[in-house]
Amino acid sequence: MYSGAMLKSLKNSFLAGLIILLPISITIVVVNFMLDYIGEPASRILFYWLDISVRNTAITGVVINILSTLFVFILITVIGWLSRYFLGKFLFNLTESLINRVPLIRTIYNSLKQIVKTFGENKMSAFNKTVLVKYPNRDTYAVGFLTGDTAGEVQHKTDQHVVNVFVPTTPNPTSGFLLMVPQEDVIELDMSVGDGIKMIISGGIVVPPYNTKKGD
Secondary structure (H helix, E strand, O other): OHHHHHHHHHHHHHHHHHHHHHHHHHHHHHHHHHHHHHHHHHHHHHOOOOOHHHHOOHHHHHHHHHHHHHHHHHHHHHHHHHOOOHHHHHHHHHHHHHHOOOHHHHHHHHHHHHHHHHHOOOHHHHOOEEEEEEOOOOOOEEEEEEEEEOOHHHHHOOOOOEEEEEEEOOOOOOOEEEEEEEHHHOEEOOOOHHHHHHHHHOOOOOOOOOOHHHHO
């Protein structure tokens, strides 16, 4: 019995350590990715004048990669700022028109644009509340987001008050299923929409804290 308790304690400690280290590890991976795939290519253009033997030294290479990455982000910010004005909008529309003439690139670009529109610019405000619904069968639950009352023909031809619930997929929440669920079958949760998204993306690893006394 003591051995089992000890193993359980070790398991819990391991999981706690994993939860603490996972965000740090992901941050390191993301930063390393940006330096390798944004900073390094940009540094070849920005620091072409620097002798290659100097650029290839460990410390200098890291410094110019960081500077190049910062420059790229500043450039993106400036482009975003210009896009608010006539000249910026004209250049942006011209670039988008050229992209839309290339078949494969057009498909990729429009797909990414749709994703950004769906989850960018506070579009998540379309999600009214995080909820639980029985899906895909009556014995299991899925986390979803209430988007409003069902309208039109669907509501007219049902005998119950039906609401729209979007159930995202894991780990990509930009795809999912639209469910029309009777309102009495929807369980509203206290967690915010942002916490619900984090829970779905992490596959249930990241769970927001909950005061059980509050839920009684």
